[in-house]
Amino acid sequence: MEQIIKQTIQKLSLPEITFADVRITHTDNEFIAFQNGYLRAYGTNLDSIALGIRVLINGCWGFAGTQDLSNHSIDKAINTAISNARYGSLFQKNKVEFPPLSPVQAEYEHHPEQDPFKMPKEEKIGYLHKLAEAIKPQGKIVHSVVYAMFMRQEKYYTNSEGTYSHSTYYNTLPMMEVLASDGAQVQSRTWPGHMGAGRAGFELFHKHKFEENTERIIREATDLLSAPTIEEDKADIIIGSGHLALQLHESVGHATEADRIFGMEISYAGKTFIKPEMIGSFQYASPQVNIFSDSTDPRGMGYHPVDDEGVVGKKVDIIKNGILVNQQTSRQIAHLLGLEPSSNMKASYGDDFPLVRMTNFCLAPGEGTLDQLIADTEHGYLLDFTKTWSIDDNRNNFQFTTEIGYRIEKGKIVGIVKEPTYYGITKEFWNSCDRVCGPEEWDYQSTFSCGKGEPGQSMQLSHGVAPARFRNIDVRVKI
Amino acid sequence: MKNLEYLKNLLDAHPELQYEIIEQYWTTDFLRFYHSQTNYNISKEVTSLNATIYKGKKSFSFMLDNANSQTIDNAVQDALSIIDKLPEDPYFVDLENDKTLAKPREVINNIEVVPLKLKTEVLARIANAVAPYNFDIFGSFVCNYQKYRLVNSNGLDKISVSSPYYLEVKAVHNKSQVTVVEAFGGEDFQYFQERNFLDKLLQKIGYCAYDIVDIEPGTYDVILAPRCLGEFTQYLAYGMSARALDQHSSFFEGKLNQKVFPEWVSVCDDPNDPEMIHKDYGSNGHIYRYLSLIDQGIFRNFMCDNYYSHKTGLPKNGNTGSCLKIEAGEKTLDELIGSIKRGLFISSLHYMNFINPKETSITGLTRDGTFLIENGKITKVVNNLRFTEKIARIFEHIQALENRSHPVPFSGNYSIFDIETVKSPHALVKDFNISSSTKTI
Structure with a gap:
């Protein structure tokens, strides 16, 4: 990838291009969804490659993206980005400009405690299945979800100023939710809420204490059915x-x-x-x-x-x-x-x-x-x-x-x-x-x-x- | 589409498996503009291969971008190595078996028909037309071309090609920031009448000369522009899905064939209207057909795919609410506005979210032109307003509908940039709850 991205930026050293940058991402995604205690969906999107070329010509940005890193495809993307900038500049009043920056070189690799892509699938499923069983419909709980999403992304970046960066990181999104109903209304409770993701691997489930909170969300969702609303102004x-x-x-x-x-x-x-x-x-x-x-x-x-x-x-x-x-x-x-x-x-x-x-x-x-x-x-x-x-x-x-x-x-x-x-x-x-x-x-x-x-x-x-x-x-x- | 064939052949060698494979090619030419000039131009191509493999009631899915035989082999091997160890979905019965093919139609690639040069020329003319009023234009001009093929182990083999385009122009006053919006979308660019588009935009700009005022929270009689009623209908349609019903989140639970709204309210999902963006197939490749949802105020059907049909026992139709149409009424727009003593004209909505989907309670804001109506005439520009309402109550309070419906393009802006149309008339709604003012335009 490093070679591809560096070759691509070299091809963009043309007199009319005042600035250019290229980025490549290599991404793995995995998702698991349990519903009402059973596995509703489990899937992956692995080795997803994406390349983008951005050029500044006549003070106008042009951009082209592709998932195909063959020479032919990259050359086509270069030509498209250039053409997009040229034609875009026909409808332009103020040119895009900014001062140059000194080039930097950077490397970063994040290591999660529990790499979700190296863990056996059975282990992940087993853990989440247990959670799903714990919150499946019971009492006034009529619907429940346990959800996990794992992402690993490796990113390469370079620009016409000579900057080059290569970084890898893992992000995880863990979630569980129950829905309670008394026939007339429904109330829900999630754990750990809508901002529960993090820069981490599978260990995020343990950090958020999922097992310790299954009973809490069931109880609170049920109690909400008969709870009052705020009355003051x-x-x-x-x-x-x-x-x-x-x-x-x-x-x-x-x-x-x-x-x-x-x-x-x-x-x-x-x-x-x-x-x-x-x-x-x-x-x-x-x-x-x-x-x-x-x-x-x-x-x-x-x-x-x-x-x-x-x-x-x-x-x-x-x-x-x-x-x-x-x-x-x-x-x-x-x-x-x-x-x-x-x-x-x-x-x-x-x-x-x-x-x-x-x-x-x-x-x-x-x-x-x-x-x-x-x-x-x-x-x-x-x-x-x-x-x-x-x-x-x-x-x-x-x-x-x-x-x-x-x-x-x-x-x-x-x-x-x-x-x-x-x-x-x-x-x-x-x-x-x-x-x-x-x-x-x-x-x-x-x-x-x-x-x-x-x-x-x-x-x-x-x-x-x-x-x-x-x-x-x-x-x-x-x- | 050779990757799909390769994967299909691999899976056909395993008679114990069922499968659904979708290969999708999507490309866009996307011009985004601001202050009457280009912001950026994006061209992008995405090719994806999605497969779900079933063994009995166990399943595993994978998606491959820009696949090749090696990545397909790896993915299949990965799926086969885990599938026996997975828990079952007890409600999975069978894959879609509707083999009905859509009527072939000629699809023009609008990326070729509306090249970037033409886009910039059209935009330059619009920008020049609004400039004398001290307005700049902001928005996007998009052409997509997408091809989709679905096969499954029940013998379905369906191909769909479409190439929608979408132009949305917001004209913003350079001093007051008062904004109006005009949009047009479809599949045949010949339907785009630039003069007509400009006339409508300039008419709205004319309203912006009025003073800007703020109003107190309370209930108001309002005229909802087609894009507002269309957007409320899209949110309401969430509850018309068998999935929402199954998840105990549907307002329409227990209301099938019951009167829920006034008899002048009818809503359907209609892929055949020539003014709307066509859809060949719905969920899992089921043919997309006309479906009545609300007929003269009576709730008639849940939108239901193969999986939820088996699970809920509801009839399968494969509709997804992608071609929603609200039937026109009997009044002219002037008559609707003329009937209001003091109320509001709402052009567009912003940032709506359900508070409680089962109750259809929602909050959101007005945007891109909110106007005060006094004694049957638009008299002032109003700051953007927050409403907190129940969509069901809004529909219950529809007093009258305009005598013509307007196609309104909407962009689905997550994942790939999808373009759909809703067709809706203006509506007169009483007692619409404005809960606060933003105090800004």
């Missing part, structure tokens, strides 16, 4: 790590992808309420809130030695003591904003066009444990395990529902509520944050499915978070 809420990761993702992560400032995502994912002049002065959040993008931490799925346009991994403050100080950028956009590129350009597979993406997008820890935070709360709700999410075109108005809420009275959890739903405006919400738990509660929460771009790409990324409290939040949504 406003309440203090503590958001648990799994759901807070999504809150961070939607209302800060996507909002600070700077391609949205320039309208590059209007046609699909949307814009952002952020304007360039806000950088450096906008009070995005309370002073307790510090948020950063960190592609240098190998514990998260957003780690990379070099991003998909040759920028070395970086830790960049996005919100410092509540003030918006930076953006997630590409080289082109960083140049337009007068910033340094933040190493956030990513392509899901080799034949995908790189986009500004979150990597490890994190809320910095504060102080104290979750128990201490609950004890410090007179009346409120601990919300966790995302059920639904929605945010507007500008990343300004969001509304979330979690599977369960734990009612807090005088510093203690005293009951549960079903489908707790809250909404807010991004700035007001993050300015209402008065406390973030400490490093002992801080960990990565990760997803396999952040959608962006056209044609669509599903990115795997992480959020480092600890539970946090938000005061006087609107919880009066009635359905």
